[in-house]
Amino acid sequence: MMRAGETDLTGRVVIVTGAGKGLGRAYALDLAARGASVVVNNRWSDRSQPPSAETVAAEITARGGRAVANLDSAEDPASGQRLVDQALEVFGRLDGVVSNAGVPETQRLHRQTREGFRRIFDINFFGAFDLVHAAWPVLSKNGGRIVVSASSAGLHGGDGMAAYASSKAALIGLVRGLATEGRPRNVLINAIAPYAVTAMTEQHLAPGLAERMDPADVAPLVSWLVSEACDVTGQTLVSGGGRLRIATAVEGQPVSLKGPIGPAVHAAMRAEPREAYPDSHTAFAAFMDGRPALAATPA
Numbered sequence: 001m002m003r004a005g006e007t008d009l010t011g012r013v014v015i016v017t018g019a020g021k022g023l024g025r026a027y028a029l030d031l032a033a034r035g036a037s038v039v040v041n042n043r044w045s046d047r048s049q050p051p052s053a054e055t056v057a058a059e060i061t062a063r064g065g066r067a068v069a070n071l072d073s074a075e076d077p078a079s080g081q082r083l084v085d086q087a088l089e090v091f092g093r094l095d096g097v098v099s100n101a102g103v104p105e106t107q108r109l110h111r112q113t114r115e116g117f118r119r120i121f122d123i124n125f126f127g128a129f130d131l132v133h134a135a136w137p138v139l140s141k142n143g144g145r146i147v148v149s150a151s152s153a154g155l156h157g158g159d160g161m162a163a164y165a166s167s168k169a170a171l172i173g174l175v176r177g178l179a180t181e182g183r184p185r186n187v188l189i190n191a192i193a194p195y196a197v198t199a200m201t202e203q204h205l206a207p208g209l210a211e212r213m214d215p216a217d218v219a220p221l222v223s224w225l226v227s228e229a230c231d232v233t234g235q236t237l238v239s240g241g242g243r244l245r246i247a248t249a250v251e252g253q254p255v256s257l258k259g260p261i262g263p264a265v266h267a268a269m270r271a272e273p274r275e276a277y278p279d280s281h282t283a284f285a286a287f288m289d290g291r292p293a294l295a296a297t298p299a
Helices: 022-035 052-062 079-092 114-124 126-142 152-156 162-185 219-225 261-269 279-287
Strands: 012-015 037-041 067-069 096-098 144-149 185-194 235-241 243-247
Touching: 012 079, 022 037, 022 052, 022 067, 022 096, 022 219, 037 052, 037 079, 037 235, 052 067, 052 126, 052 162, 096 126, 096 162, 114 126, 114 162, 126 144, 126 162, 126 185, 144 162, 144 219, 152 185, 152 235, 162 185, 185 219, 219 235
Parallel strands: 012 037, 012 096, 037 067, 096 144, 144 185, 185 235
Antiparallel strands: 235 243
16 A cells, blocks of 8 residues: 555556566556556566566566566567557556666677677667657557666766667667657656666676665656656656666867867866757857857866
8 A cells, every 4th residue: 555645556557568677566566456457578588487577477467566568579570569558458548658678788799799789779779669650640649658677887878888878868769869758748757777686787786786776666756657657757857776867968168279189188077067058959059159168278
């Protein structure tokens, strides 16, 4: 039973991809516990085991919730439309999308093939895009909420993570672009960069850290982001261990290029204060607003 003031999702229908285990499973269970009907998606990769999506859907049903399983693979371009159609057919509506399906990769560029790089994009970026693209017309009619799973790698990069980081950074760009387009239609879209112990991350965690990274600690934020109470869009939220922080794109102060280029670049890297902008048009206007440029000093 929910406590007073908690996110109430009664009557809402939400699609969650990659929901057979880890973070996706935690999201699906939390959404259902708050009253949402959930389309639980996860590809059936290990045919020697029962489909994980069906297991999670059954778990939700056993707890008195409403759920249906979907076994489509995120890299199938038609999967997004099938998920939307299934939500409408089974539950009669669609209010939110949580695009969580993704795959990791650590591969330095000199060992990376174009085909391998493209596959990471097909799953991590286009898998999310295809679902968002299919859901957009439905959500635009009555308003809706979208959450995509980004990563700190998409914000900061990492050794051997060019493909993975690029795919996640592209999702952040998608969120920023669609936020402006969706707001007049009451379609709010945000990205989450979660920290949690999962099959992807467990082997890389230091001893004792896993206990502080329960996927269930991230789930309440995702539930709020797909609720009607959510009033933010275009944001990237880093969350784990029961905490969150905002990640923003910022630009520093303009520095004069009338002189040696190297010192100007280093001066620009140090220039404060730094500013965040709601969209590219505002950033352009701020850069060209005529304010005096800082003089470059030797690095």
